[in-house]
Amino acid sequence: MTQPPKGTFLGRIMGAFRTSSEPATNVAAGMKALDDGRYETARAIFEPLADQGNAEAQCQMGRIHFHGFGVPQNYSLSIAWAKKAAAQNHGGGLNSLGVCYREGLAVDRDIATAISYFERAADQGVPNAMFNLGNIQDIGDDVPQDHSLAVSWYKKTLATDPEHALAAYRLGEMYLQGQGTEADPVHAASLLRAAADKGIPEAQYVLALILSGGYGLEPDPLQAKDYYTLAANQGYPAAMINLGNMYNSGDGIPQDQARALRLFLQAAEMGLPAGEINVGRQYHMGWGVPQDYDEAISWYQRAANSGEPTAFLNIALMYMNGEGLDPSDADALQWLYKAAEHGVPDAMRWLGRAYDEGRSVAADPVLALAYEQLAHDFGANTEGEAMREYRAKLNDADAEKALALAAGWDIGMPALGTA
Secondary structure (H helix, E strand, O other), rough: OOOOOOOHHHHHHHHOOOOOOOOOOOHHHHHHHHHHHOOOHHHHHHHHHHHOOOOHHHHHHHHHHHHHHOOOOOOOHHHHHHHHHHHHOHHHHHHHHHHHHHOOOOOOOOOHHHHHHHHHHHHHHOOOHHHHHHHHHOOOOOOOOHHHHHHHHHHHHHHOOOOOHHHHHHHHHHHEEEHOOOOOOHHHHHHHHHHOOOOOOOHHHHHHHHHOOOOOOOOHHHHHHHHHHHHOOOOOOHHHHHHHHHHOOOOOOOOOOHHHHHHHHHHHOOOOHHHHHHHHHHHHOOOOOOOOOHHHHHHHHHHHHHOOOOOOOOHHHHHHHHHOOOOOOOOHHHEEEEHHOOOOOOHHHHHHHHHHHOOOOOOOOHHHHHHHOOOOOOOOOOHHHHHHHHHOOOOOOOOOOOOOOHOOOOOOOOOOOOO
16 A cells, blocks of 8 residues: 655645544643644543544544554554544544545545545535545546636635645645636735745745746745745755756846755755756856766766656757767767657757758758747747748748648657658
8 A cells, every 4th residue: 555755745635634622621632742742642642532432532543543643654543543433423534534535545545435525524614625625626536627616615625724725725826827717826826825834835836936927926036036945945846946047047146056056966866857957057067066078968868867858958969069978960869859759849950950951861951841840839939040041942842741740740759750
């Protein structure tokens, strides 16, 4: 049985066992002990109460075994206690069973059963159950994706518990993207800030993206840096990359390329190909570190081994320029094909030039124009001199052939000229 990693988004939405405290003093004491990390004391309080049929204590015993608080993590024991609480129609127990059926923890995964438990818990006003119902619709978890319904459940969650950070985060994302509701970047930023300030790294990252510029809001690079830093300090690798890019360029903050390198290395050590590419680029360009082509190639190759298309392009360019490698247009061509097959527009432009000039490949003006058109289709600004130059070398029939080749190609197909 796969265990959800602690501290991840999945782990947090599955933290379903805490709902409400019993008025009894001993239950309250158990809750305080649990919150304080005095797990043995908490279990000593809850276990006899749970054996006597106290539903809240049963729910908390499920929580203890679910998270492994002072005991080995054991989903079978967790669900056994949750079932006892749910049998008394305890909202937390019902929600906990929903979590286990949703994730297949000690039971066969069954979304329909999970939804039924979540709905019963939601009817009792359990915010986490409302959130889980929204999240199922949000991501289309074995149900047709329904963003409008997700928005409705997230709003109900926040109406019940205005401090529910995950609901604020997901609702903020949906307002930002206009999913299930009218796009409203200002409201999105407000929700995301509420979640970010409660420590949700995903919200910190997205809020930093907004503050970096775009979405029609005034950029605030210093605040963006602060929120990227908060997310990066929680081990969020995409935040490390973006924060590193800010330090690299000095984008609204003092430039510090050595610090950028440390951030990229941190992301690379987590296995993120974008981190490996950026470390390679620092060595390639001599940013924050002495220029070292061998080290750059090593990092690019690591990213390439993970299938990262930008690494394919960078290795190709090093072959073309003879940077740490013997100059070889033929080797460069093979790496360009790999990058192009993944939709990298700059690789397509270089292939267009190769076919135009006949560099390590037979000159083919049809393929030259086809690749230039593909580069445009995949996001490059190519409506300029090269496009006009390649088109001028062809008659109308061959130009139509080139454009048809480009129109008929898509990512995952062999690169044009290789089949």
